[in-house]
Amino acid sequence: MSLRFLASCLLCFACSAFAAEPAPNPPASPSIKLVLDGKPADRLDRAALALMPRATATAAAHGEQPATWQGVALQDIVRRTCVVSGDALVGRALARLVRVTGADGYQVVFSAAELDEDFGGAVVIVADSRDGKPLSQDGPFRLVVPKDKRPARWVRNVTTIEVVDASTP
Numbered sequence: 001m002s003l004r005f006l007a008s009c010l011l012c013f014a015c016s017a018f019a020a021e022p023a024p025n026p027p028a029s030p031s032i033k034l035v036l037d038g039k040p041a042d043r044l045d046r047a048a049l050a051l052m053p054r055a056t057a058t059a060a061a062h063g064e065q066p067a068t069w070q071g072v073a074l075q076d077i078v079r080r081t082c083v084v085s086g087d088a089l090v091g092r093a094l095a096r097l098v099r100v101t102g103a104d105g106y107q108v109v110f111s112a113a114e115l116d117e118d119f120g121g122a123v124v125i126v127a128d129s130r131d132g133k134p135l136s137q138d139g140p141f142r143l144v145v146p147k148d149k150r151p152a153r154w155v156r157n158v159t160t161i162e163v164v165d166a167s168t169p
């Protein structure tokens with residue numbers, strides 16, 4: 001066995017060992033976890049939200065100048081989470097809640113009917129941009145509830161949206 005052959009074998013081994021090293025995962029883009037009745041259903045990142053119908057509202061929190069918020073209607077996200085036959089909200093679905101959680105654990109709820117066009121039809125936006133710019137410290141996702149008299153349900157840093165069956169037997 002020549003020295004050269006041995007050297008090339010060693011080199012090959014070293015290379016394959018190096019190649020076998022798992023590639024570091026690219027950092028996951030921030031996303032919102034969707035949960036249906038306690039079970040993780042989906043994740044929505046910026047790119048996924050950008051593919052959904054866009055919603056816009058002009059609204060101001062706490063004496064700030066009104067801003068133009070853009071994102072996706074919470075109702076569209078709820079519809080995507082609940083795979084229900086037909087669109088009408090009937091039966092037990094009328095006892096559903098939509099719970100939104102922020103990174104600090106802050107939580108608010110809406111009733112499914114409050115958001116549904118056939119009932120309350122409230123405009124609630126999961127915003128990813130403000131005046132044309134991505135959200136910074138309050139984001140990347142923030143709830144905007146233009147018709148609420150106080151901005152307490154404008155959850156900052158939204159991490160989770162859950163659809164919860166709040167009916168009792």
Ligand SMILES: Nc1nc2c(c(=O)[nH]1)N[C@H]1C(S)=C(S)[C@@H](COP(=O)(O)O)O[C@H]1N2
Nearest residue numbers: 061062102103104106151152154155156157
């Ligand atoms: N994640 C998170 N979002 C939150 C809160 C909070 O404590 N945590 N406070 C709420 C309350 S009570 C208000 S009044 C508004 C304040 O929003 P602002 O800081 O843009 O004025 O944020 C809401 N969103």
Ligand SMILES: [Mo]
Nearest residue numbers: 150151152153
């Ligand atoms: Mo508040």
